Amino acid sequence: MPKPKITEALDRLSSKTSIKNTIYMLSIIIFFALILLPPILGIIIKWGSIQDVFNQPELLSAALNAVAASFAVAFFVSSIDVVAGVPTAWMITRGKSKWLNVLDTLSDIPFIVPTATLGYSLLLFWSEPQGLSSLFGVSFISPGWLLVVLLHFTFSFPVVVRTMVGALLDYKLEYEQAARTLGAAPLTADRTVTFPILKHSLIASFTLAFARSLSETGATMIVAGAFVHGPIFIKNHIGESGALVFVSSILIVLSSLIFVTIKLLGSRLKMPVRKVWPVTERKLSSSIIASSRNGITLLIFFIIVLIPSLFVALPAFEAVFTGVLPKALGGLGVWADYWQSITLSYSVGIVATLINIVVGLPMAIIIARRKVGKGPSTLLDTLVNIPIIVPSVALGASLAIFWKENFSFIPEIWLLIFAHLSITYPYFVRAMSAAIERISIELEEAARTLGARPLGVFRTIIFPLTKYSMLSGAIMVFTRSVSETGATLVVSNLKTAPVLLARYWVIPYMENPNTAPVTRAEIGLGCGFLILLSFITLLVLRLVTRGKEGY
Amino acid sequence: MPDVRLVNVKKRYGKIIAVDGISLHIYDKEYFSLLGPSGCGKTTLLRLIAGLTQPDEGEIYIGDKLVNDVPPEDRDIGFVFQTFALFPHMNTWDNVIYGPRVKGFNMEKADTIGHEVLEMVRLHERLDAFPNELSGGMMQRVAVARALAAEAKILLLDEPLGQLDAKVRNELRYEIRRMVRDLDLTAIHVTHDQSEAMAISDRIAVIKKGKVLQVGTPEELYMNPKSIFVAHFIGESNFLEGYVSSISSKGAIIELRGGIKVQTVNKAAKKGERIVLAVRPETFVVKKGTKKDKSTILGTIEKVTFEGTNMRYEIRLENQGLIVIVRPSMIGEWFDIGEKVTLKFLPEKAHVFVYPEAGLREEIVVE
Numbered sequence: 013m014p015k016p017k018i019t020e021a022l023d024r025l026s027s028k029t030s031i032k033n034t035i036y037m038l039s040i041i042i043f044f045a046l047i048l049l050p051p052i053l054g055i056i057i058k059w060g061s062i063q064d065v066f067n068q069p070e071l072l073s074a075a076l077n078a079v080a081a082s083f084a085v086a087f088f089v090s091s092i093d094v095v096a097g098v099p100t101a102w103m104i105t106r107g108k109s110k111w112l113n114v115l116d117t118l119s120d121i122p123f124i125v126p127t128a129t130l131g132y133s134l135l136l137f138w139s140e141p142q143g144l145s146s147l148f149g150v151s152f153i154s155p156g157w158l159l160v161v162l163l164h165f166t167f168s169f170p171v172v173v174r175t176m177v178g179a180l181l182d183y184k185l186e187y188e189q190a191a192r193t194l195g196a197a198p199l200t201a202d203r204t205v206t207f208p209i210l211k212h213s214l215i216a217s218f219t220l221a222f223a224r225s226l227s228e229t230g231a232t233m234i235v236a237g238a239f240v241h242g243p244i245f246i247k248n249h250i251g252e253s254g255a256l257v258f259v260s261s262i263l264i265v266l267s268s269l270i271f272v273t274i275k276l277l278g279s280r281l282k283m284p285v286r287k288v289w290p291v292t293e294r295k296l297s298s299s300i301i302a303s304s305r306n307g308i309t310l311l312i313f314f315i316i317v318l319i320p321s322l323f324v325a326l327p328a329f330e331a332v333f334t335g336v337l338p339k340a341l342g343g344l345g346v347w348a349d350y351w352q353s354i355t356l357s358y359s360v361g362i363v364a365t366l367i368n369i370v371v372g373l374p375m376a377i378i379i380a381r382r383k384v385g386k387g388p389s390t391l392l393d394t395l396v397n398i399p400i401i402v403p404s405v406a407l408g409a410s411l412a413i414f415w416k417e418n419f420s421f422i423p424e425i426w427l428l429i430f431a432h433l434s435i436t437y438p439y440f441v442r443a444m445s446a447a448i449e450r451i452s453i454e455l456e457e458a459a460r461t462l463g464a465r466p467l468g469v470f471r472t473i474i475f476p477l478t479k480y481s482m483l484s485g486a487i488m489v490f491t492r493s494v495s496e497t498g499a500t501l502v503v504s505n506l507k508t509a510p511v512l513l514a515r516y517w518v519i520p521y522m523e524n525p526n527t528a529p530v531t532r533a534e535i536g537l538g539c540g541f542l543i544l545l546s547f548i549t550l551l552v553l554r555l556v557t558r559g560k561e562g563y
Numbered sequence: 564m565p566d567v568r569l570v571n572v573k574k575r576y577g578k579i580i581a582v583d584g585i586s587l588h589i590y591d592k593e594y595f596s597l598l599g600p601s602g603c604g605k606t607t608l609l610r611l612i613a614g615l616t617q618p619d620e621g622e623i624y625i626g627d628k629l630v631n632d633v634p635p636e637d638r639d640i641g642f643v644f645q646t647f648a649l650f651p652h653m654n655t656w657d658n659v660i661y662g663p664r665v666k667g668f669n670m671e672k673a674d675t676i677g678h679e680v681l682e683m684v685r686l687h688e689r690l691d692a693f694p695n696e697l698s699g700g701m702m703q704r705v706a707v708a709r710a711l712a713a714e715a716k717i718l719l720l721d722e723p724l725g726q727l728d729a730k731v732r733n734e735l736r737y738e739i740r741r742m743v744r745d746l747d748l749t750a751i752h753v754t755h756d757q758s759e760a761m762a763i764s765d766r767i768a769v770i771k772k773g774k775v776l777q778v779g780t781p782e783e784l785y786m787n788p789k790s791i792f793v794a795h796f797i798g799e800s801n802f803l804e805g806y807v808s809s810i811s812s813k814g815a816i817i818e819l820r821g822g823i824k825v826q827t828v829n830k831a832a833k834k835g836e837r838i839v840l841a842v843r844p845e846t847f848v849v850k851k852g853t854k855k856d857k858s859t860i861l862g863t864i865e866k867v868t869f870e871g872t873n874m875r876y877e878i879r880l881e882n883q884g885l886i887v888i889v890r891p892s893m894i895g896e897w898f899d900i901g902e903k904v905t906l907k908f909l910p911e912k913a914h915v916f917v918y919p920e921a922g923l924r925e926e927i928v929v930e
Contacts, residue, residue, distance in 0.1 A: 184646075184648070186644050186646060186648040187648050187650060187651075189613075189615050189635070189642070189644075189648070190642065190644060190648040190650075190709075191650075191661065191665070192614075192615070192634065192635040192636050193613055193614075193615070193635045193636070193640055193641065193642035193710075193713075193719075194636075194641070194642075194661050194662035194665060194666075194709065194710070194713045195636045195662050195665050195666040195713055196636055196661070196665035197636055197665070198634075200665050201665075204661075204665070205650055208650075208652045209650070209651060209652060211652075283652075285652070285653065285657070286657070286664070288664050288665050288667070290665060290666060290667035291667070
């Protein structure tokens with residue numbers, strides 16, 4: 013079939029170095045102008061107000077304590093995430109049961125539950141009378157640091173599982189088999205061969221979980237009680253730019269330092285592979301121990317991750333029998349607002365995803381193929397991560413300062429889209445650059461020598477080979493955008509679904525169930541719809557991708 | 564030192580039967596090759612012996628012990644992978660003494676073994692090199708050294724030379740053979756390269772579609788193939804089609820297409836049966852000219868290839884297909900393209916097979 017004229021014209025244009033360079037330059041400019049600099053400039057604009065914090069010793073010490081608490085929680089949570097997430101990923105990739113596919117999908121649930129809702133769900137499960145406490149008669153775990161740790165574990169767990177599942181699927185099993193044929197017990201083979209080879213993925217999963225924990229706001233504020241960490245401190249002092257600037261900049265600088273250190277030291281980190289305890293490790297490799305490990309892994313997953321995440325939706329069943337469901341589906345009363353907020357959330361999600369694809373794709377190519385030289389490309393690779401580590405509430409607040417004070421004519425909806433773009437951009441670029449890196453450059457060169465122009469190479473080689481990664485990156489962006497709460501709350505007054513649920517339904521209900529505009533059943537149903545819609549999106553993706561990349 | 568026995572071993576992957584009821588006995592200290600085309604099940608068979616894959620049916624014995632449920636680490640085997648599978652995070656030395664280490668040998672013993680095997684593969688000077696700093700041949704030698712250092716009694720080699728260039732491959736195959744002999748090991752070597760299998764094996768099992776077609780020494784397989792596939796796969800054969808015109812006291816008389824009659828020593832053939840005659844290229848006697856008697860075949864040279872040691876001619880036969888003959892390049896006369904020749908072959912060196920039901924082409928296809 014001959015190429016359409018427009019395709020041919022575009023292909024020909026793509027051969028021009030000036031056009032290619034313009035596209036790359038534009039994507040870099042957009043990254044700096046729209047994604048990276050606004051939140052940082054928002055902080056810099058108000059840099060002077062940092063003095064306010066230094067002038068109030070009590071505020072200063074509270075801020076420092078909050079920052080310390082943030083790092084302590086993030087470090088602790090990401091450590092146990094790796095300990096619990098790796099066995100889960102192992103089960104998913106190495107197990108033979110068909111049910112493991114279900115486990116694979118279920119492990120993403122905390123990722124798709126809107127963060128504020130997730131917080132409320134955990135609160136109900138662990139602390140409120142209708143949850144576990146009903147078994148014990150007293151609040152099982154009161155709001156506070158322990159519940160924050162549980163919450164952060166819950167939502168960062170999928171990050172580790174997802175990263176490690178990918179790494180284990182890419183891992184060449186022959187290394188492990190070689191170790192076994194040389195006499196190593198399974199545990200010895202894993203410890204001395206598999207994990208050292210997967211070291212970079214282990215570090216990456218730790219880092220991502222760490223960043224996710226460090227920046228989360230929406231859910232934490234619901235379960236924190238009297239506990240204060242960095243993002244909550246910012247939220248508590250939302251009108252005081254000094255607190256925002258002080259805490260945000262410490263979080264950004266310290267976490268950047270930590271990430272750079274991890275990156276630099278990670279490759280030099282040696283795992284202890286020389287010392288072997290053949291007898292003990294053989295005993296620990298027994299099938300009874302392996303089954304017990306799988307049992308504990310499943311137990312942790314269901315009791316600490318899955319059930320608490322979905323607990324909020326339980327009253328939805330009550331709603332089915334009490335006439336709430338028809339009211340909800342008919343959009344009556346509070347439900348008119350609800351469906352509007354869903355529409356808004358999905359619209360913002362779709363726009364953010366589309367912009368991500370357009371501006372993120374050239375950036376992914378720049379990083380993967382080092383289009384602007386080795387040094388600058390590596391620098392961009394590092395900078396792209398920064399929006400992940402900025403606390404979402406701080407990001408929202410500094411974006412609001414930057415845009416509203418300098419470009420007040422920009423409609424709020426665009427501020428919201430910019431905020432979501434900043435938060436989700438790293439996910440898309442990361443997924444795509446990794447996918448492009450996996451494609452041998454020789455394939456591209458072969459296509460070029462056969463007469464394909466740069467755009468043609470992308471259309472016929474890169475795209476078909478990365479379309480599933482692109483789809484999965486896009487879904488990650490979309491679900492993250494739809495569930496985002498912290499930044500959305502401060503950047504605008506628009507009611508997205510998570511904001512409506514958190515600010516207008518859950519928080520008033522928590523304060524006083526009698527004066528709240530909604531009942532428990534309605535909250536359950538509202539959360540249930542949102543989870544269900546996201547779950548269907550995710551399931552469709554899985555079905556689409558499974559055909560090609562199934563395991 | 565143990566032998567390896569397989570009794571009616573089966574392995575399926577979904578609908579595909581990778582190993583279809585194979586029984587084999589590999590003797591102690593034997594160098595045994597599993598030879599067959601890609602996808603024939605030979606690697607699966609090796610992995611079953613190693614315990615890296617579990618059989619659906621059948622029994623596998625190492626020595627007298629049934630090992631079906633014994634994990635790989637307890638089978639006392641060394642496995643050399645096609646991709647070498649050298650641990651990328653360990654240097655040559657750590658790779659080599661991995662086996663002694665995980666088996667709990669004392670360090671003094673591990674050291675001694677490490678140095679011995681590295682001496683054997685002549686890689687002492689690259690102790691500190693990581694796999695990505697070694698050439699293909701060196702990686703292969705480290706992989707063999709690593710398998711030997713684990714003091715395995717059985718060495719399993721899965722296409723160990725497949726990734727190397729021809730020159731290195733030729734050198735290393737004899738080197739491996741020598742080490743196996745020096746250490747009195749039993750070796751099972753998987754390959755699709757018949758010349759490699761012929762050069763180093765005591766015995767070879769030819770495998771096709773999950774079944775063993777024939778087991779024998781290289782000479783037996785070459786001189787006395789039991790099937791068209793083996794005649795085709797081991798060495799080179801020309802296939803001439805015909806039928807049994809009569810049976811004499813010496814054997815069957817075959818009439819080939821074109822009316823040429825050939826006396827064979829085969830006594831099992833039945834009169835009227837459609838047959839295929841397999842004739843090795845070197846058993847043809849070729850002369851210039853068109854002088855014909857009842858046992859000669861006329862042909863025309865279609866293609867000439869100078870291969871160094873040999874001249875290779877493709878000859879179009881009268882009423883027959885194309886055949887290949889090979890003649891030493893330094894002895895005798897050369898033929899030119901288009902030249903008419905007469906051919907004869909020694910009937911006792913030809914092998915008679917019943918024409919396969921599925922057709923000749925289908926029978927000899929290797930992919």
